[in-house]
Amino acid sequence: MSAIAPEAVVIGASAGALEALSVILPALPANFRLPLMIVVHMPPDRSSILAELFQAKCRIAVREAEDKEPVNGGTAYFAPPDYHLLVEANKHLSLSSDEPILYSRPSIDVLFESAADAYGPALIAIVLSGANQDGAAGLKVIADAGGTAIVQSSEGAFATAMPEAAKAMCPSAQVLSPQEIAAYLEKVSGRP
Amino acid sequence: MTDVDMPEKIEDIEIRLLLEALYSRYHYDFRNYAMASVKRRLRQAREQLGFETLSALQESLLHDPNMFPRLLGYLTVQVSEMFRDPAYFRAIREKVVPHLRTYPSLKVWVAGCSAGEELYSLVILFREEGLEQRTLFYATDINQEALAQAEAGIFGLDRLQLFTENHRKSGGKSSLSDYYSAAYGRASFDKTLRQNVLFSDHSLVTDAVFGEMHLISCRNVMIYFDRDLQNRALGLFKDSLARKGFLGLGAKESLRFSNQAAAFSDFVREEKIYQRLAA
Ligand SMILES: C[S@@+](CC[C@H](N)C(=O)[O-])C[C@H]1O[C@@H](n2cnc3c(N)ncnc32)[C@H](O)[C@@H]1O
Numbered sequence: 001m002s003a004i005a006p007e008a009v010v011i012g013a014s015a016g017a018l019e020a021l022s023v024i025l026p027a028l029p030a031n032f033r034l035p036l037m038i039v040v041h042m043p044p045d046r047s048s049i050l051a052e053l054f055q056a057k058c059r060i061a062v063r064e065a066e067d068k069e070p071v072n073g074g075t076a077y078f079a080p081p082d083y084h085l086l087v088e089a090n091k092h093l094s095l096s097s098d099e100p101i102l103y104s105r106p107s108i109d110v111l112f113e114s115a116a117d118a119y120g121p122a123l124i125a126i127v128l129s130g131a132n133q134d135g136a137a138g139l140k141v142i143a144d145a146g147g148t149a150i151v152q153s154s155e156g157a158f159a160t161a162m163p164e165a166a167k168a169m170c171p172s173a174q175v176l177s178p179q180e181i182a183a184y185l186e187k188v189s190g191r192p
Numbered sequence: 193m194t195d196v197d198m199p200e201k202i203e204d205i206e207i208r209l210l211l212e213a214l215y216s217r218y219h220y221d222f223r224n225y226a227m228a229s230v231k232r233r234l235r236q237a238r239e240q241l242g243f244e245t246l247s248a249l250q251e252s253l254l255h256d257p258n259m260f261p262r263l264l265g266y267l268t269v270q271v272s273e274m275f276r277d278p279a280y281f282r283a284i285r286e287k288v289v290p291h292l293r294t295y296p297s298l299k300v301w302v303a304g305c306s307a308g309e310e311l312y313s314l315v316i317l318f319r320e321e322g323l324e325q326r327t328l329f330y331a332t333d334i335n336q337e338a339l340a341q342a343e344a345g346i347f348g349l350d351r352l353q354l355f356t357e358n359h360r361k362s363g364g365k366s367s368l369s370d371y372y373s374a375a376y377g378r379a380s381f382d383k384t385l386r387q388n389v390l391f392s393d394h395s396l397v398t399d400a401v402f403g404e405m406h407l408i409s410c411r412n413v414m415i416y417f418d419r420d421l422q423n424r425a426l427g428l429f430k431d432s433l434a435r436k437g438f439l440g441l442g443a444k445e446s447l448r449f450s451n452q453a454a455a456f457s458d459f460v461r462e463e464k465i466y467q468r469l470a471a
Binding site: 066080087089092095098117 | 226
């Protein structure tokens with residue numbers, strides 16, 4: 001674990017996202033200190049159901065990210081369908097309708113790379129279940145900036161290609177199950 | 193965390209200087225755009241244009257006038273669709289048009305029109321509703337290449353399936369194929385659609401009010417701005433709108449965080465359509 005207290009968490013997930021996130025997010029306590037920014041691949045015409053879905057199950061605040069809103073601790077922000085989500089250096093969120101990256105909008109890499117710039121080593125990044133390569137390049141950028149990299153373990157994952165691609169590109173990443181990820185987040189959030 | 197104590201990264205210094213150079217040399221002002229996106233695009237430009245560093249790109253930008261349009265292409269990515277977010281155009285048709293009908297003549301401004309997708313959508317909608325003949329459309333952007341494309345009205349035929357579907361979902365009363373002819377993989381839109389349109393180079397960052405509008409549609413442009421710049425653009429829209437004029441924004445844009453919010457009321461909240469309050 002790095003010596004720098006983490007300030008934020010970014011998560012990327014695709015196929016199998018709901019199962020993994022349903023373990024992690026509801027486990028976080030009401031006084032969870034860190035903000036979480038989350039990209040889940042969804043068909044573009046799907047209206048934003050994720051935030052609502054998790055709101056009901058979670059003790060932390062869960063919302064769909066809005067353009068230029070300040071990042072608050074203890075809040076999970078989902079990227080809206082069909083927009084990229086980025087974090088600015090001043091810890092505000094930005095949306096963008098740039099072209100899809102690796103067929104994805106929102107793109108995990110886009111979120112991760114901007115978060116690496118904004119938080120440097122004080123960032124935890126997690127690549128969950130998925131059947132593509134998104135997030136691998138971004139995870140490496142975060143690890144290179146001194147952040148903490150985590151990928152979901154293959155066992156029990158709905159789709160393993162995405163966490164495996166991320167692990168291959170970023171060998172220093174820890175491999176954890178969703179339960180272990182939840183426990184890890186709770187532990188580091190407790191640190192001052 | 194105390195950002196002020198952290199030394200500025202070399203890349204951030206380079207970005208700041210490059211944007212300054214771009215402004216001093218070409219009067220294009222990206223200094224207050226949302227930086228996370230600008231950074232991404234500059235990295236992309238540096239890589240694809242084959243420069244070792246952003247400083248090297250800056251040198252070329254200052255000394256080689258051909259570099260400027262190429263870089264501008266990176267900084268103003270053109271992503272658009274006809275009748276993008278069909279529900280927005282349906283709301284314009286069903287809620288805004290009935291008000292517009294009461295005016296003998298109309299002015300409509302499509303700000304950040306890209307290659308014309310949003311403009312043609314509105315012109316076709318106005319034609320279907322019988323308002324086109326009394327309307328003057330202004331289509332503006334800072335990317336001349338995009339403006340030239342908009343003026344030509346030619347789109348890849350492979351995009352027309354989506355445009356047609358969007359048009360239908362927006363409540364279109366005609367068939368989109370009535371408005372273009374297809375040849376060699378391209379759809380060429382009828383020039384009569386442009387007879388009431390003025391295309392011009394206009395920046396929401398550095399240029400001023402140029403007319404009194406009844407409807408301004410500015411979608412997915414202001415998300416690329418920081419908050420101060422958003423406020424500037426919204427101030428421009430406020431000053432450009434007739435009393436009770438309408439302002440339509442992108443699906444994820446709103447007046448919520450703006451200091452101009454008091455000048456507008458929600459008109460169709462879900463579609464981000466606002467109405468200018470009487471001053
Ligand atoms: C993502 S496109 C949006 C196109 C269209 N309005 C839509 O919603 O589909 C953004 C457009 O804004 C233009 N733009 C960027 N900065 C601008 C400025 N300062 N003033 C006017 N247009 C600008 C870009 O050149 C580009 O054409």
